[in-house]
Amino acid sequence: MKAEIIAVGSELLTPFRLDTNSLFLTSELNQVGLRVAHKSVVGDTPDEMRSSFEHALERADVIVSSGGLGPTDDDRTRQTVADLLGRKLYRDEEVLRSIHERFRRFGRAMPEINERQAMVIEGATVLKNPRGTAPGLWLEARGHIIVLLPGVPQELRALMEIEVKPRLLKLGIPERLYTRELRISGIFESDVEQRVSSLYAQYPDTETTILAAPTGIQLHPRLWSDNPAKAEATLDELVKRMSLALGEHLVSTRGESLEQVVAQLLTENRATIAVAESCTGGLLAERLTSLAGSSAYFVGGVVCYSNELKTSMVGVPAELIESKGAVSSEVALALAAGIRKRTGATLGLGVTGIAGPSGATPEKPVGLVHISIADEHGPRETPIQLPGDRERIRQFSAQRALNLVRRYYLFPTLGRA
Amino acid sequence: MKAEIIAVGSELLTPFRLDTNSLFLTSELNQVGLRVAHKSVVGDTPDEMRSSFEHALERADVIVSSGGLGPTDDDRTRQTVADLLGRKLYRDEEVLRSIHERFRRFGRAMPEINERQAMVIEGATVLKNPRGTAPGLWLEARGHIIVLLPGVPQELRALMEIEVKPRLLKLGIPERLYTRELRISGIFESDVEQRVSSLYAQYPDTETTILAAPTGIQLHPRLWSDNPAKAEATLDELVKRMSLALGEHLVSTRGESLEQVVAQLLTENRATIAVAESCTGGLLAERLTSLAGSSAYFVGGVVCYSNELKTSMVGVPAELIESKGAVSSEVALALAAGIRKRTGATLGLGVTGIAGPSGATPEKPVGLVHISIADEHGPRETPIQLPGDRERIRQFSAQRALNLVRRYYLFPTLGRA
Numbered sequence: 112m113k114a115e116i117i118a119v120g121s122e123l124l125t126p127f128r129l130d131t132n133s134l135f136l137t138s139e140l141n142q143v144g145l146r147v148a149h150k151s152v153v154g155d156t157p158d159e160m161r162s163s164f165e166h167a168l169e170r171a172d173v174i175v176s177s178g179g180l181g182p183t184d185d186d187r188t189r190q191t192v193a194d195l196l197g198r199k200l201y202r203d204e205e206v207l208r209s210i211h212e213r214f215r216r217f218g219r220a221m222p223e224i225n226e227r228q229a230m231v232i233e234g235a236t237v238l239k240n241p242r243g244t245a246p247g248l249w250l251e252a253r254g255h256i257i258v259l260l261p262g263v264p265q266e267l268r269a270l271m272e273i274e275v276k277p278r279l280l281k282l283g284i285p286e287r288l289y290t291r292e293l294r295i296s297g298i299f300e301s302d303v304e305q306r307v308s309s310l311y312a313q314y315p316d317t318e319t320t321i322l323a324a325p326t327g328i329q330l331h332p333r334l335w336s337d338n339p340a341k342a343e344a345t346l347d348e349l350v351k352r353m354s355l356a357l358g359e360h361l362v363s364t365r366g367e368s369l370e371q372v373v374a375q376l377l378t379e380n381r382a383t384i385a386v387a388e389s390c391t392g393g394l395l396a397e398r399l400t401s402l403a404g405s406s407a408y409f410v411g412g413v414v415c416y417s418n419e420l421k422t423s424m425v426g427v428p429a430e431l432i433e434s435k436g437a438v439s440s441e442v443a444l445a446l447a448a449g450i451r452k453r454t455g456a457t458l459g460l461g462v463t464g465i466a467g468p469s470g471a472t473p474e475k476p477v478g479l480v481h482i483s484i485a486d487e488h489g490p491r492e493t494p495i496q497l498p499g500d501r502e503r504i505r506q507f508s509a510q511r512a513l514n515l516v517r518r519y520y521l522f523p524t525l526g527r528a
Numbered sequence: 529m530k531a532e533i534i535a536v537g538s539e540l541l542t543p544f545r546l547d548t549n550s551l552f553l554t555s556e557l558n559q560v561g562l563r564v565a566h567k568s569v570v571g572d573t574p575d576e577m578r579s580s581f582e583h584a585l586e587r588a589d590v591i592v593s594s595g596g597l598g599p600t601d602d603d604r605t606r607q608t609v610a611d612l613l614g615r616k617l618y619r620d621e622e623v624l625r626s627i628h629e630r631f632r633r634f635g636r637a638m639p640e641i642n643e644r645q646a647m648v649i650e651g652a653t654v655l656k657n658p659r660g661t662a663p664g665l666w667l668e669a670r671g672h673i674i675v676l677l678p679g680v681p682q683e684l685r686a687l688m689e690i691e692v693k694p695r696l697l698k699l700g701i702p703e704r705l706y707t708r709e710l711r712i713s714g715i716f717e718s719d720v721e722q723r724v725s726s727l728y729a730q731y732p733d734t735e736t737t738i739l740a741a742p743t744g745i746q747l748h749p750r751l752w753s754d755n756p757a758k759a760e761a762t763l764d765e766l767v768k769r770m771s772l773a774l775g776e777h778l779v780s781t782r783g784e785s786l787e788q789v790v791a792q793l794l795t796e797n798r799a800t801i802a803v804a805e806s807c808t809g810g811l812l813a814e815r816l817t818s819l820a821g822s823s824a825y826f827v828g829g830v831v832c833y834s835n836e837l838k839t840s841m842v843g844v845p846a847e848l849i850e851s852k853g854a855v856s857s858e859v860a861l862a863l864a865a866g867i868r869k870r871t872g873a874t875l876g877l878g879v880t881g882i883a884g885p886s887g888a889t890p891e892k893p894v895g896l897v898h899i900s901i902a903d904e905h906g907p908r909e910t911p912i913q914l915p916g917d918r919e920r921i922r923q924f925s926a927q928r929a930l931n932l933v934r935r936y937y938l939f940p941t942l943g944r945a
Contacts, residue, residue, distance in 0.1 A: 122737045124564045126555035127748055129546050138543035147541045148576050151568040159565050159587070166583045170576070320539045331544055386831075392817030393810035396831040400809030403885050403918055411837035413830055414803075414813040420828035420871060424841060454837060468820050501820055 112284055114145040115171035117163050119179035119188050120262055121154035132177045132267055139271050144284030145173055146335070155179055160191045168195075168255055173279070178262030180245040182224040188259055189230055189248070196252050198233040202226070206237055210244045238274035242266045247274060285337035291350050292366035293330040295357055296514040299498075303328045306356040314349050325506035326398075327362060327369055359522050362514075369513050370402055376520040377408040382457035384516065386412035387425045387450035389437065390464040390480060394509040410456045415446070425449035436475065438463050440492050443481035447490040458519070459485040461492075462512050466504045480508045484515050529701055531562040532588035534580050536595035536605050537679055538571035549594045549684055556688050561701030562590055563752070572596055577608045585612075585672055590696070595679030597662040599641040605676055606647055606665070613669050615650040619643070623654055627661045655691035659683045664691060702754035708767050709783035710747040712774055713931040716915075720745050723773040731766050742923035743815075744779060744786055776939050779931075786930050787819055793937040794825040799874035801933065803829035804842045804867035806854065807881040807897060811926040827873045832863070842866040853892065855880050857909050860898035864907040875936070876902040878909075879929050883921045897925045901932050 116137065118130035130152050137147045148171065153163040160179070167174045179188030193200050207229035214221040228245050231237055238247030238258075245261040247270040258275055260267045295303055300323040307330065311319060316336070322329040332349050336342035354361050362369050377384060388395045396412040399405060413424045418437055421427040426449040427442055435441040443461045451459025464480025471477045478499070483492035493515070497507045533554065535547035547569050554564045565588065570580040577596070584591045596605030610617050624646035631638040645662045648654055655664030655675075662678040664687040675692055677684045712720055717740040724747065728736060733753070739746040749766055753759035771778050779786050794801060805812045813829040816822060830841045835854055838844040843866040844859055852858040860878045868876025881897025888894045895916070900909035910932070914924045 121735070124554065124567065125737050125748065125750070126551045126558070127737055127739055127746070129548065129551065131546065134543045134546065137541065141543070148573070149568060149570055149580065150541065151566060153566055156565070162583070162587055163566065166579070170579055318538070320542050320544055322544055329544070331542065333542070391814075392822075392826075393813030393815075393829060393831065396810030397808075397814050398810075400831070400833065401919070401922075405809075406833055409809075409833050411831050411833040411841070412810060413841070414810065414817070414828050416817065416823055416826050416828040417871075423870070424828070424830070453840070454834075502818070505818075 112145055112172040112282070113148040113170065114140045114173040114175065115149045115151070115167040116140075116147060117167060117174065117176040118150070118152045118262070119155060119160060119176055120152075121156075121185070123152045123178075124154050130177070132262065132264060135264075135268060136175055136177070136271065139276055140173070140175070140279070141288035143276060143279040143282070144286045144288075145279065146288075155185045155187055157187055157191050157194075160187060161195055164192060164195050164257075168253065171255070173256045173258070175258045175260065175275075177260050177267055180228065180247075180259060180261045182222070182227050182244070186227070189232060192250070192257065192259065193232045196232070196250070198252075200230045200232060202229050203231040203237060204229075206231060206246055209239070209246075213244055238270055240266055240270055241273065242269045249275070249278060286335050287337070287339070287342070288333055288335055289339070289342040289346055290331060290333040291346050291364060293332075293350065293353060293357070293364050294362040294367065294369065295328040295330065295360050296362050296369055296510060296517070297360045298328070299323075300328055303330065303357070303360075307353050310349060310352055310356070314345065317345065317349055325503070325510065327510060359518070362517065369510065369517065370398055373399075373513050373516045374402055374405065374408065376517060377458075380457075380520060383408050383410050384458045384460065385410040385450045385454035385456035386460040386462070386512075387415055387421075387446040388412060388460075388462040388512075389415055389421070389446075390466040391462050391505050391509045391512070392416065392466075394505055395460065395462060395512050398509055398513060410454045413450060421446065424453070426453060438465055438475055438479060438481065440481055440494060443483040443492045444485075444490040447483035447485035447492070451485045451490075457486065458516065459490070460512055460516065461485070461490070462508055464497075464504070464508055466501045466508075468501060478504050480504070480511070482508070482512050482515055484519055486519075529562055529589040529699070530565040530587065531557045531590040531592065532566045532568070532584040533557075533564060534584060534591065534593040535567070535569045535679070536572060536577060536593055537569075538573075538602070540569045540595075541571050547594070549679065549681060552681075552685060553592055553594070553688065556693055557590070557592070557696070558705035560693060560696040560699070561703045561705075562696065563705075572602045572604055574604055574608050574611075577604060578612055581609060581612050581674075585670065588672065590673045590675070592675045592677065592692075594677050594684055597645065597664075597676060597678045599639070599644050599661070603644070606649060609667070609674065609676065610649045613649070613667070615669075617647045617649055619646050620648040620654060621646075623648060623663055626656070626663075630661055655687055657683055657687055658690065659686045666692070666695060703752050704754070704756070704759070705750055705752055706756070706759040706763055707748060707750040708763050708781060710749075710767065710770060710774070710781050711779040711784065711786065712745040712747065712777050713779050713786055713927060713934070714777045715745070716740075717745055720747065720774070720777075724770050727766060727769055727773070731762065734762065734766055742920070742927065744927060776935070779934065786927065786934065787815055790816075790930055790933045791819055791822065791825065793934060794875075797874075797937060800825050800827050800872075801875045801877065802827040802867045802871035802873035803877040803879070803929075804832055804838075804863040805829060805877075805879040805929075806832055806838070806863075807883040808879050808922050808926045808929070809833065809883075811922055812877065812879060812929050815926055815930060827871045830867060838863065841870070843870060855882055855892055855896060855898065857898055857911060860900040860909045861902075861907040864900035864902035864909070868902045868907075874903065875933065876907070877929055877933065878902070878907070879925055881914075881921070881925055883918045883925075885918060895921050897921070897928070899925065899929050899932055901936055903936075
């Protein structure tokens, strides 16, 4: 069965905003067996909204809309859908009471305009909104299901989970979407594609989306099936073969982030870590501290942008910077060893490189980055050449530095980031 | 005149990907006087694609599609649109030659499947793709303009700018969209709304979108007009009145980021800065170093997550941390003064707070953050209580710390972040 998502709101037709609700809605719809065949965005002009709903009725079994249920003149989803279906709107006294009640709870009187949110389409089931004043509406008409939800993300999510999904589950669609999420680090998107693409043809029932984010490459294999055991087995087998093809670059197979994997490795090894970073400018520390509880393993770091700070705070000899340059293997090694010594952490990480756009020389181009790790046996280091602009080089560098910690524990004999 | 954007690609109907091309396309279409009335996303199923194009032909003057022009079996935009218009596809020998040529330039032979990209719809104008093998197509049919573009963002952008926009300008649409972008920091979205919303009714021709990002609130007033001088004057007046209403919280009126404003203030004052941050975990340093050329004013920073590091690297007395707690006015002051002294920077910034989810006490709840700034006259500090989860608290804290630098220069008698 097919679903269609309609996002209502003129601000979603500006160059500044995207309809992100549809990602969540898609995931929920897929889980009850509905495939999303179309998504659309429309402003709050009644004619244009009517056209969107009309076309959706021609081609989808289930239509879910977001937005246009607020209290102002611009909120026209209720009226438009009522008109399209030839039904009347009436004021639902119970809904009105609950809106009054909600305002009272926050110590305010209900503004008159909010009365509009108590208008309900004839024959609709009211879906109580636990997070706001606009209820959702569930309609069955001409063999279709139409669900109207508010656009505020937390209200839409709560209504979808509590009210809509259980009702859709009752449709009893035997098919479901089964998914996996693989994370990969240390190679580029095209390398990932090359390693796994021959598998696609061998698993023709599956589809795989590849996604390149600053926090690593993701592979999302997925499969529609009415046979859960067979679907899971097929995905397990595909994931296993993908894992073999990806080798040491595979970070996780159930969507765990590189930060999570590194946190787990440090915790299991009762290790702490400290960082001395130059070109990443704090990004490496930021990622290491992004998880709750990171103070258990992250001691701290120095963002040593100036050469003076590399010397005064991390103990890199000034002569070394002078003779080898701030971006060099030698300085990277001294950063990792120095921060480890100064902080007493189990491991020290060092990053120095040229993020650009300026600062490059013929021998040291933009994108050249040295990443180092030090333990009680001393530091080791690997230079990499990264593509992209300043922002991407900084992001890739932080990613590779985190990946070096993962590799340090899992592949101790391999040096590369 | 109305435009409609259709994004083609089954991966855009998964929970993992959004059609971001449409933001760029919208901005370009608005600049030539076209309003975007609908956007839609469709997979690569011919029936469903046909339905999207059919409906767009009913309601839009100009249709721009992205995607589905690649060399594989899944790339069906050309065939679908040809069928819908009742036109034939033919192989364009010149296009084929230029695809061969492109492969040759990269030292490869053209794979046979790429021949498909030389297929052109009868009557179409071929738009040469400077960044890839798939040319764009420009069609005029039934009083509509249909533009087919590849989905790869850099190819789509180049084709839109070089080939499509000049042709659309020839339509001579007298109306244009005029816009401004205001950045605001130090207050929340609802406060911004409250301060400026009364202006909306006084400028009924304008529409304003408000956008809350971790990097501050943005206001985007805009206005369709065929009178450039009048439009600019109206927006100037509205922006002036918004600026008065926003007062000291206004960061910029032409879209400059807080980082850019802070960089300019530091540069104008020939000042340098260093940071000692705890709960922001490197994010503050990361933002200060995000701009090219930041090494001119950013000396460096310490991410002092552990109390030991606050003492050893920033010189915060251990007794002070012991008696007042790591999250306290006193420690914040000592962080700013200490990092300034250790680094020799003109200004020192200190941040300490409880990002959560753990670490809170009845007196010190999650979201309590102390932000401090020190100059040659000593440090000053302001406590703030921030809402949201760990990630938002970290982001807000970094934002408020940057804002404190702006306020230090522009409103020296005011202390708040």
